[in-house]
Amino acid sequence: MYEAVIFDKDGVLVNSEPELDRRRRAFFAEEGIDDSGFPDFYGSNNKVVWGCVEPHDVERRERLYKKFRTRFANNPMPYAELATPGVRETLSGLRRAGVRTGLASASPRWVIDGFVEALGIGGLLDVTVSGEECAASKPAPDVYLRTMELLGVEPGQTLVVEDSPIGILAAHRSGARVCAMPLPEGVHLDQSLADVHLTCLLDVLPLALS
Template identity: 30%
Template sequence: MTQARAFIFDMDGTIVDNMAFHTDSWLEFFARRGKTYEADAFFRETAGAQGREILRARLGPDIPDDEIAVLAQEKDVLYREMYGPHRRAIEGFEHFVTSARAAGVKLAVATSAPPKNIVFTLDELDLRRHFDTVVGAADVKHGKPHPDVFLKAAEQLGIDPAACIVFEDAPMGVEAARRAGMRAVVITTTLPAEAFAEFDNVIRVVDDYADLDIGSLCASL
């Protein structure tokens, strides 16, 4: 491949199938504070958002940063306890990224996750070695649907945004990719294909990575 290209992966729900555990841990966190939410609606409203954004939206916009950090840590401890025994990469993921790297494609992670959750997934599953760069919530000011995290990843890779394909599981993330000028592949770990029908930047919708063809993806750029 003569033209530089990149694949940029969301992490939660895209590299690992864990979004139900995030939702369950959020619901438990808020239940401890007398707040209840319907699980599907909560997921649709929050998937892709940073934890601090979710907390301020539901507990108050003026909560100090140090208190937000303590609250976010409480929620993330719950999440890691719930998901820890179930951690594994989505079917076909490691073969796919290994083949992409062999084909000369640059690889990045661009996630709304905080540093400890990135370590919990990428390092403890020995997945970080596949990527040229990892961008997380601590590296950007605005979470998805703002495009910041994807643009930061493209910048660090040295690849034009138009030559990047984003892999996502949530509408908020696909919208962030659209705003970044990037095409997207949807992994339907948590929502059906119909949830993404409005997005004109979606080029594939798949259940996992087993049937994705790297050559045809790159040809779409």
């Protein structure tokens, strides 16, 4: 049995990527920003996203990001509606079995805290860590190594659940066993570095407890 399971947030515990992409595209259109040459931001982080929007002028980049946050301040992400089926059952099952749980996300701290509160899962997670609190974000392994440190576990005792190539690479570099979540219909990403391919989130339970 594994000592800990660490989950990514977007694409793992919540299907938020399509809505995030829709909001960014709406904002870019309103600001007259041509996003036709931008890469796919699936599984990426704010530094990469807004670095593409404004690669040179740091002050303008920060103003745009602040304006983006303000634009949707009264329309928070509907995390409860977008939650992956089986989130509470999976976390509760791990808690009952004595397996420690963590959330390691590239999202800012305020986003992570808002998500945990919206789903009411604070009591089912032992630690949460933002990539922005680490020296380097994904695909560096820092966020996973920091989460393991806080949980008091070694990589060989840990399962990580990820979805994007960037996150899978980060988890792989941490030395943990990596589980890939199934992707939404129409999304095609390279998950070949994963050790295990899940069919649903609940698959984590027998895997972690075996």
